[in-house]
Amino acid sequence: MKKMRLLCILMVVLAIGAGAQAAIIYETGFETTDGFSDGVSVDGVDGWVLHTGSAIASSTHALSGDLSLEMQDTGPSGSAKMLFADNGLITVEFLARPVNSTYMFGWHLYDDDDYGDSDRAVSMWFTEGKLKAYDGGTLTNIDTDISINTTYSIKIVADAASNTFNMWLDGNLKTGSGFNFRNSSDGTLCALRMFRSSAAIGNVGVIDDLVISDVPEPATMALLGLGSLVMLCRKRS
Numbered sequence: 001m002k003k004m005r006l007l008c009i010l011m012v013v014l015a016i017g018a019g020a021q022a023a024i025i026y027e028t029g030f031e032t033t034d035g036f037s038d039g040v041s042v043d044g045v046d047g048w049v050l051h052t053g054s055a056i057a058s059s060t061h062a063l064s065g066d067l068s069l070e071m072q073d074t075g076p077s078g079s080a081k082m083l084f085a086d087n088g089l090i091t092v093e094f095l096a097r098p099v100n101s102t103y104m105f106g107w108h109l110y111d112d113d114d115y116g117d118s119d120r121a122v123s124m125w126f127t128e129g130k131l132k133a134y135d136g137g138t139l140t141n142i143d144t145d146i147s148i149n150t151t152y153s154i155k156i157v158a159d160a161a162s163n164t165f166n167m168w169l170d171g172n173l174k175t176g177s178g179f180n181f182r183n184s185s186d187g188t189l190c191a192l193r194m195f196r197s198s199a200a201i202g203n204v205g206v207i208d209d210l211v212i213s214d215v216p217e218p219a220t221m222a223l224l225g226l227g228s229l230v231m232l233c234r235k236r237s
Ligand SMILES: [Ca+2]
Pocket: 029, 030, 031, 062, 063, 064, 065, 066, 067, 068, 208, 209
């Protein structure tokens, strides 16, 4: 039984290690392998739905691989939205490149699939050399040194239980001890919308390498893994 005990201990250690890993909820590089086509609307592709105006898969400003999501203009405003699996604690990561200094180019995270204004938990956008976000009801500057035609890496960790989020720009934490949601959530988040402000001036911004993942709580995951393994090991010995 000594060998079995050692094996069990090894399995528990492995389970604790695996438990800390995030699981991917949604991922896309807007590539042809994801179903997108150059110069074609993203409407209906890989979970995306056109909200207003137009958003296309484009090779013109590809940030990674061959294609990116481009917030184009053929209508009054452009925005595309997508639903993902409901989750209370998520990480949203992507590349973003503002290509116009004046108009808004940003994203909302929603707690509801009807994408209502009061469902916007996280609201953030580039405009006039700044990255702005709502901290509760207050529109706040996250960064005031934004350049156009520059690719930024964005990371948001949003906690629907506490209605707070943290945000990293190029790996640097920009929200201190955390920002409050613009609107309190129902406890889970389930939708993302990329948008640009309304003006007929062509492309405003580009997105690529979007990954939405859950954030497992290591202690809970480890305990779950430990519990089931202890049961398993007891049965076996
Ligand atoms: Ca890409």
